Amino acid sequence: MKIDLNSDLGESFGPWQMGDDAAMLQLVNSANIACGGHASDPETMFQTLKTAAEHGVHVGAHPGYNDRQGFGRRVIPMPPAEIGRMVAAQIGALQAIARLVPVKVHYVKAHGALANLAAADKPVALAIAQAVHAIDPGLALLAISGTCLEEAGRETGLTTYSEIFADRGYQSNGQLVPRGSDGAMIHDAAEAANRLLNFLKTGLMPVVDGDPIPLKAQSICVHGDGPSAVAMAQENPRPARGRGRQLRSLYGGLIMQPLTPEALTFIPVADHALMVQLGTEVSETLSAQVVALDKAIAAASPEGVQETVPAFVNLLVEFDPLVTDHAALETAIRACASRTEIAENAGTxxxxxxxxxxxxxxxxxxxxxxxxxxxxxxxxxxxxxxxxxxxxxxxxxxxxxxxxxxxxxxxxxxxxxxxxxxxxxxxxxxxxxxxxxxxxxxxxxxxxxxxxxxxxxxxxxxxxxxxxxxxxxxxxxxxxxxxxxxxxx
Known part of the structure; x- marks a missing residue:
């Protein structure tokens, strides 16, 4: 089973810095990036998206109330339809900036007071889900586990993932403890890790006002704006790995990563073929690297190569053994690998x-x-x-x-x-x-x-x-x- 580690990032504004995004992007699988509502600006969005792409982190839009002064943590009374339009505008802003990187926006996760309201208010939840679907039904929705927003996402036909928080307290109704209340935040990384370990064993989440409650989790959130955010992100993957779970992004799609000659493994196949292994785990990034290497070999046309057969994680290269051999071909293919160009939208x-x-x-x-x-x-x-x-x-x-x-x-x-x-x-x-x-x-x-x-x-x-x-x-x-x-x- 794979489980995702996500964090709310890109929440700086102009010269004012929030959190250590550079460190967090080396630890998480998915980044929920502020879209200019509760935080961020075009340059912050661009730099966060760019850094996420460099680290192979999938990105999602993180819309919230247009309330920078309150950091999106205050409910602003608005009709559900108006909330839907506000969310759509913020998603569109991040998608536009993402095209300049370029990187794909894979999902949406509501922020702060908006997320908490949508967790309990079905009309608001539906307005958000329907806005996401109208923009792009291929976008996924990341929602707090066991809430109205999770339900609305599935009813609307969106791919919907359930999220729990490593550093937040829960109430018996499945809602988060309001910030400012006792038990709202867990600041100790070891304490949060122990709670997560028990949850992964039992499926039960401790609450501040009763017995533990059952929740589902496909993603774990660590907030990026706290003083212990980096320590929390470092500590909390360990219980997941200990329970046999792979920490991987939930979101299919390609993150552009260069192919290096050192990443290749060469396996002789009989006397006339060479298997070039690029990895072991199927991913779109790896498939794109296979295709790029295949094209680079075709362009270079090494002596003796007769045919190439690309697959998910490897490339079979057949050759004339009277013209070349395994060692010479390996050298030629490594040279081709250094010239590969990986493109997100490669292929028809x-x-x-x-x-x-x-x-x-x-x-x-x-x-x-x-x-x-x-x-x-x-x-x-x-x-x-x-x-x-x-x-x-x-x-x-x-x-x-x-x-x-x-x-x-x-x-x-x-x-x-x-x-x-x-x-x-x-x-x-x-x-x-x-x-x-x-x-x-x-x-x-x-x-x-x-x-x-x-x-x-x-x-x-x-x-x-x-x-x-x-x-x-x-x-x-x-x-x-x-x-x-x-x-x-």
Whole structure:
């Protein structure tokens, strides 16, 4: 299981500095960046986004009340619709600055008094969730566990993650203890770590006014504005690791990181091939590095290279053993690695239509039940995924796509089902696939697409290339029936 460590950052304003963002960005997986409401300004946003990208930290918008004097910790009476527009304006501001870095904004987390109000006030929670969805249904929502905002995010169809606080006290209703009250803040890093360890063991969170309460947690927040913030961020990952959890960002998507020759491992494969291993854990960053290295080798055209086969974490290089050998090729590939250029939006973007009607989606209901969603929310979660072609395998044109949102992930079935038709859109774990042939599968089928992945062009037999991006688009039955060729292979 993976769990995320996040912090509220980018909360300085002009010459006034808040917290040690540089240190925190070396410790957290995800950064909730102020958008100019309760704190921040364009230059602070830019510098925080830039530093986050350099450290491979995923970023989210952290909108709050337009109340710099009160740091967004005072409720300003506003109708829910007005709150939605305020949130939308702040998200848009951060997205605009992020384009200048460039880096992608992956999620939204409300700040301070706004977050606390949305935790208890359903109309406010819905206004925030609907504003996020209107801006980009691919944005995730990070919400306090067990609250109205968490519920509203899922009802709206957003990928929604549950958050607990390492350094805040809780009440028996699941709300945070108001700042200024006894027990609101935990300043001792060791005390917070012990509380977190007990929570991870039991799923129960201690409260100031009763017995511990059950909460879910996919992300742990450490506030970045306190004097013990860095110590807290250093101490609190340890209980999570001790419980067998990986500290990783929840948010799929690419953080641009350079590829260095030293990061490569070379494995000889017979006498005519060399496996170049770039890592062991599938990620979009690693996939982008594989694609970049593949292109660099193609551009350099080392002597004797006959073919390259990119996959999620490695690159197979086949060569003529009468022309070159493993050692010479390793030297040539290291030289290519030093010249790679990693681009966030590398690869062609393909829009793939999908119909989710019941007879075309035999596993949709089961996936929705397994993930605790409604069927409509499961469809929206699938549509929100940021998919990238990682490799081909198993059958002609079978493009394995990474990027299934974690909230939608389900394991393979225990036994395969026969006769799955061409065009079935399926998921298993973090991967998605569009079938090209009629064949058995143990994956869960969410819908069907009329898109033909196998082409009639011998020079380009598949619609996709490794590194391409895929965005799914919902279509109705009439559009599907008019586009799906029953006589296709």
């Amino acid at each position: 973007l393909h829009e793939v239509p999908v119909c989710y009607d019941t007879d075309l989606a035999p596993d949709l209901a089961a996936v929705a039940k397994a993930t605790g969603m409604s069927e409509e929310a499961a469809i929206n979660a699938h549509l929100s995924g940021d998919y990238r072609v990682g490799m081909f395998g198993f059958a002609p044109g079978y493009a394995y796509l990474s990027g299934v949102p974690e909230a939608l992930q389900v394991p393979r079935k225990t036994a395969p089902v026969r006769g799955i038709p061409r065009g079935a859109v399926m998921i298993a774990g973090p991967q998605c696939l569009v079938t090209t042939l009629k064949m058995p599968t143990g994956w869960s089928i969410l819908g069907r697409s009329p898109t033909e992945v196998l082409t009639q062009d011998p020079s380009r037999p598949f619609l996709f290339d490794v590194g391409d991006r895929v965005r799914f688009r919902r279509i109705d039955r009439a559009e599907f029936d008019s586009s799906y060729r029953q006589d296709a292979t």
